[in-house]
Amino acid sequence: ETGVTQSPTHLIKTRGQQVTLRCSSQSGHNTVSWYQQALGQGPQFIFQYYREEENGRGNFPPRFSGLQFPNYSSELNVNALELDDSALYLCASSLVPGIRDEQFFGPGTRLTVL
Amino acid sequence: KQEVTQIPAALSVPEGENLVLNCSFTDSAIYNLQWFRQDPGKGLTSLLLIQSSQREQTSGRLNASLDKSSGRSTLYIAASQPGDSATYLCARGGAAGNKLTFGGGTRVLVKP
Numbered sequence: 001e002t003g004v005t006q007s008p009t010h011l012i013k014t015r016g017q018q019v020t021l022r023c024s025s026q027s028g029h030n031t032v033s034w035y036q037q038a039l040g041q042g043p044q045f046i047f048q049y050y051r052e053e054e055n056g057r058g059n060f061p062p063r064f065s066g067l068q069f070p071n072y073s074s075e076l077n078v079n080a081l082e083l084d085d086s087a088l089y090l091c092a093s094s095l096v097p098g099i100r101d102e103q104f105f106g107p108g109t110r111l112t113v114l
Numbered sequence: 115k116q117e118v119t120q121i122p123a124a125l126s127v128p129e130g131e132n133l134v135l136n137c138s139f140t141d142s143a144i145y146n147l148q149w150f151r152q153d154p155g156k157g158l159t160s161l162l163l164i165q166s167s168q169r170e171q172t173s174g175r176l177n178a179s180l181d182k183s184s185g186r187s188t189l190y191i192a193a194s195q196p197g198d199s200a201t202y203l204c205a206r207g208g209a210a211g212n213k214l215t216f217g218g219g220t221r222v223l224v225k226p
Contacts, residue, residue: 056213102146105158
């Protein structure tokens with residue numbers, strides 16, 4: 001059973017650019033959630049996808065968008081990057097909502113915006 | 115607003131001492147409570163998940179309790195080891211399958 005994987009590991013962008021982060025869910029999981037973790041803080045929920053549809057969104061602007069593919073892998077896209085977007089971005093996968101709901105996290109992508 | 119608080123933010127103990135980590139939440143209508151470990155610059159490792167209908171979960175040296183009426187969860191780590199040094203985060207699960215709301219974490223240092 002493979003765990004949650006994310007790519008790339010690190011990324012450096014400049015303000016105003018766009019970035020795409022990728023996540024592969026744990027085998028058998030069909031729900032993926034994305035979180036942003038600023039340095040020294042707990043993760044903040046960005047959004048969740050279930051069966052390729054958005055299934056809940058946190059307090060993040062529309063320039064944060066996502067996709068989930070038929071194989072349950074996922075992308076997080078951020079447009080018009082701002083300095084405050086510098087953070088560790090984590091994705092988590094889980095089984096069908098409403099059953100056990102234990103979320104398993106990937107290693108994260110460290111994004112630095114200059 | 116649903117909030118999760120972890121106090122203290124940092125903790126240092128000698129090896130062998132039992133660790134007690136606290137987590138409080140404002141909304142008693144939780145779906146579940148999950149504890150995670152995070153090593154510096156790394157992702158989150160799930161330690162224990164407590165469903166709202168449960169009062170505690172145990173795994174090896176770890177035991178987590180849940181008291182919905184007081185809005186508290188406690189993670190106990192018995193006989194701490196230097197390898198237990200990490201940040202421990204608790205997260206409250208809301209509606210089924212929905213977002214986790216995290217506390218700020220407790221950074222633990224176990225001194226040899």
